[in-house]
Amino acid sequence: MILSRAQYGQISRYLERLRPNRQGLKLLMEQFPSQSQSTLLSIFSLEYQKRMKRTHARHHTTEACETYYQRYLSGVMNNAAAPVLFELANEMDLAPSLMARIVLEKFLQEREQIMPSKPVINGMLRDPSQIPDRVLANQVYQCTVNDSCYGPLVDCIKHAIGQEHEILLREKLQRKGLSFLVVEGHVIHWIESKASFGDEYSHQCYLQDQFWSYWNRFGPGLVIYWCGFIEELDCHRNRGIILKDCFPEDIVTLHCTMANTERGRDR
Known part of the structure; x- marks a missing residue:
């Protein structure tokens, strides 16, 4: 949300x-x-x-x-x-x-x-x-x-929820056979799963400690805050970091892009 x-x-x-x-x-x-x-x-x-x-x-x-x-x-x-x-x-x-x-x-x-x-x-x-x-x-x-x-008890629950969402994400990626994908017009090379809400403080900490480091090494990526996030924090899309609160369904894969290109050539 x-x-x-x-x-x-x-x-x-x-x-x-x-x-x-x-x-x-x-x-x-x-x-x-x-x-x-x-x-x-x-x-x-x-x-x-x-x-x-x-x-x-x-x-x-x-x-x-x-x-x-x-x-x-x-x-x-x-x-x-x-x-x-x-x-x-x-x-x-x-x-x-x-x-x-x-x-x-x-x-x-x-x-x-x-x-x-x-x-x-x-x-x-x-x-x-x-x-x-x-x-x-x-x-x-x-x-x-x-x-x-x-x-x-809380630590155990948080760990279990985090593991559950990572497994969910991995299964979705495996079913789609994705190496990288395009979300809302943006190429994505990595996905980070956070089983929490993205508030101002935690998001800024994650940007500094993780997300920009991923961006420097792998390029643009997607962060999924499964419990939602503050809308205004999704402000780095043009720089290569997209925020979502669920796994995107409207995606375009490299395979689909190449297939469409080949069909265009055949015409």
């Missing part, structure tokens, strides 16, 4: 009042029922990643981490079954999985008297049963399964 900058801005502004959890995602979809769910989910994730990056330093000071940890201890002491970490994350406007990571790191640091390694933390977030505290393990699990933007 292709959106204008104005439409994207409207969605982005509404997102500012929501929390990065499944309830927030549900409210977003109810507010914009005409937009596809995959588009809204991708925008939801992109915007919260930006918000978390902007506020990262504030949440990771020594004082903030200690405060979160003490509030967690106090909360589970009063009611170990309550979703203490999840509610704390919502109150602090922090993604639940990120709050779980902060508290888990603090817990292990105090227990082992050393800073836990990143692989150890990641392993426990992926499998909370490895956490040597049953209450904390349950709290971390609640955070990861209710987080729509961060955490091992």
